[in-house]
Amino acid sequence: MTQSLKDSSFNHNDRKDMEDLEKRKTIESFTLMDDIFMRLVFEEKSCTEYVLQVLMNKKSLKVKKQYVQKDLPNLYGHSLLLDCFCEDDQGNLYNIEIQNTSQDAGPKRARYHAALLDIHYLGKGEDFTHLPESYIIFITDKDIFKAKKQLYHIERKIEEIGADFQDGSHILYFNTDCKQDNTLGNLAKDFHRENPEEMQSKILSKRVALLKSRRLDKKGEQKMNLVLEQYRQKAFREGIEEGMEKGMEKGVESGKQRMALLMGILAEKGRVEDIKKAAGDKLYLESLLSEFGL
Known part of the structure; x- marks a missing residue:
């Protein structure tokens, strides 16, 4: 039981570290064209x-x-x-x-x-x-x-x-x-x-x-978190639209569903760069679908 609690705590901390890393990568990827x-x-x-x-x-x-x-x-x-x-x-x-x-x-x-x-x-x-x-x-x-x-x-x-x-x-x-x-x-x-x-x-x-930087005050941190959330939502919407368009072009309903699922997973994990890259790179899109078993 004790070991199970330790494993649970480790997994939680591990997930948080991954989320923080993805958040940092997303912030670092921003340009003025966003x-x-x-x-x-x-x-x-x-x-x-x-x-x-x-x-x-x-x-x-x-x-x-x-x-x-x-x-x-x-x-x-x-x-x-x-x-x-x-x-x-x-x-x-x-x-x-x-x-x-x-x-x-x-x-x-x-x-x-x-x-x-x-x-x-x-x-x-x-x-x-x-x-x-x-x-x-x-x-x-x-x-x-x-x-x-x-x-x-x-x-x-x-x-x-x-x-x-x-x-x-x-x-x-x-x-x-x-x-x-x-x-x-x-x-x-x-x-x-x-x-x-x-x-x-x-x-x-x-x-x-x-x-x-990591030197933002509380207000600045809140604004940056809001930007991240808005960006994820925007990327999610654009990803779904892109996926639906590709699915309709092929006439495959399952293609739309797979893309919607993939964009939901990536948005949840904060992998905004992957969403952007997948929209214009078919091979990269296929690798992401494979990664998540879709």
Whole structure:
């Protein structure tokens, strides 16, 4: 009986050590391209300010106020939850979004973000001339326009005379897949780096290092645990959707069930990196299914 209790205690401690290890591995794997982690990094205003200074090519730019996960409700249609919304000291508005798929970064999504931003800024009966300059900034994992540019500026034009429409609405796409040896390229590299010591920006590096360290206070630890849980849930949803899609392509109902079971197990164990890797690597997916006897 005593031996059984010892074994039980050992197994419990062993499981906890494994969970802590998986948690640490997941935290260390985060980059600024993970939108949930990026929001936590951007809670430090100086990080948002630095990114905007680089993208806008304006070192004097100062962020006056900002909101992470800003809710823009729409009673008559689709609401939005913005990754980062801020205003500079000149009254210009910025919405920064991490977009890891071409579908999520489509032109009509950018158009809708700009429209809803205008709706929420202009008060009832207020003159349209009070609308500020607004910038929708999509930070993308891939070059969705395939023109090998670092930064794409989208502006409305008057076609017949080739002049700017000057409505104050601007859309920018920052292509982090283009990593040239310049300021924009260095920022693109920083968005993909897991190790803060390898980051070019001291401002971003300091913030990321703190969040990935074991020196967080109780409040910081709670925030990081929330990020982990949100990330697991997101990876779980995406994994199931991926599995269902693959299952339907093959016409095999059991394929959907196996994928759902696998994603549930991996999410429970905190193996987020495995979920991400399995989504794009068929051989790795098969090895995971085999590992858990699925």
